[in-house]
């Protein structure tokens with residue numbers, strides 16, 4: 001992070017009442033906030049989403065749901081937050097202007113490697129009733145096709161050998177739950193707030209499988225007593241750039257070491273299944289439902305699949321941010337048609353949601369000219385996003401005899417992207433759990449076969465000519481013509497005329 005312009009006000013408890021009046025600030029007594037939630041993975045999204053809802057709840061007088069933030073990997077965010085009494089700015093960027101608020105919901109921040117015992121004590125504390133997670137979709141170590149927990153990891157082995165000094169989220173959760181069981185306390189609810197299919201079931205599988213490797217009785221107790229509700233979370237939150245930080249300081253006059261910039265839209269749909277009470281989040285717009293699945297399918301197959309599709313093809317075409325991309329008529333038409341022609345007709349009905357109107361809102365959100373969301377961010381962990389976000393639509397389209405050429409083009413975009421360089425030979429940022437795919441992609445060139453044979457990603461569909469052939473044509477066309485030209489031709493003529 002770079003330094004803010006001069007003459008800004010520091011952000012902390014003492015300066016709160018001196019902040020400019022256009023900034024909305026916590027009007028509750030932060031000292032009276034009791035920690036009911038431990039949150040693991042305090043990234044930009046948690047701070048822009050769950051923490052904002054909890055801050056709003058505290059502003060309504062519900063002060064029993066403060067957050068103890070826990071980080072397993074990054075010390076920096078904790079240092080920044082501690083220096084400003086765990087206060088930070090969330091700036092909502094609407095097309096016509098910014099709204100800034102200070103969020104005060106965090107009562108403590110613990111960087112786990114510095115003090116594992118403090119984290120375990122917080123998890124075992126009676127006041128902790130919910131443990132929420134944003135640890136990324138790959139953090140659960142669940143195989144997309146088998147649905148099983150992958151325990152093959154040195155840190156997991158270490159956590160099994162030395163449970164009192166954990167490294168991983170599973171080690172912490174299971175030891176915390178073990179201490180509660182032994183103390184005769186009720187367990188906490190584990191609330192996943194990550195984008196993934198059936199995130200509650202995934203969290204359950206991961207935690208119970210890890211516990212079973214440690215102690216079968218403990219695993220049974222967790223399986224029986226701990227609730228793992230699924231939730232659908234939505235708010236597009238780019239990574240904060242140094243430019244964002246400076247712009248926020250200039251706009252607000254407040255020197256926040258790590259503000260969050262996000263969109264005005266937010267949504268949280270949660271399965272109403274908690275084992276030790278829950279915050280009354282319905283008071284601040286959270287929807288509690290019996291079945292989150294239709295909402296999650298709607299969001300992941302339109303928004304996250306759309307993001308995935310434009311992320312790779314856009315980056316390869318030399319674009320870097322969503323505002324740039326959506327201002328380009330070719331890419332804007334691509335995502336519009338991908339959603340309307342290929343994905344939306346496959347979606348099941350969602351209670352209370354007009355799927356056409358949802359797409360219109362989504363396109364408006366993506367087109368927000370004041371949100372420069374990084375395409376590189378959208379391109380992370382492709383090997384888990386392709387099977388979760390794109391392939392379910394491909395399979396259903398094949399079964400129903402519906403079109404899926406644009407979906408295949410999106411998959412081909414990823415296969416090309418993970419060669420690690422764009423058409424100008426510039427390196428592309430590849431972040432994810434499968435760096436081993438890069439040399440395979442390079443060696444294969446325009447032959448998608450070796451990657452499509454990766455069963456953990458493509459399962460049997462990778463060898464199905466109804467999918468493999470259009471992907472091969474798309475990959476060849478990308479190489480021959482480049483992304484923009486191929487998209488234009490696909491939109492004009494359909495892939496059958498491609499070669």
Ligand SMILES: NC(=O)c1ccc[n+]([C@@H]2O[C@H](COP(=O)([O-])OP(=O)(O)OC[C@H]3O[C@@H](n4cnc5c(N)ncnc54)[C@H](O)[C@@H]3O)[C@@H](O)[C@H]2O)c1
Nearest residue numbers: 041042043044045073134135136137139194195235236237
């Ligand atoms: N940013 C968004 O627009 C958005 C919107 C909806 C949902 N989400 C979900 O939130 C997650 C985090 O997004 P973000 O924007 O905050 O990213 P981020 O990079 O700002 O933060 C990720 C956090 O997860 C932690 N983490 C990563 N891997 C982990 C692991 N294996 N174990 C424990 N902690 C781990 C990191 O230390 C960091 O605190 C996403 O992966 C996604 O599932 C993000």
Ligand SMILES: O=P(O)(O)OC[C@@H](O)[C@@H](O)[C@H](O)[C@H](O)CO
Nearest residue numbers: 195233234235236237304307378
């Ligand atoms: O977070 P990921 O890596 O699953 O996906 C990247 C983006 O699509 C995602 O973060 C969206 O911005 C978010 O899901 C919007 O709510």
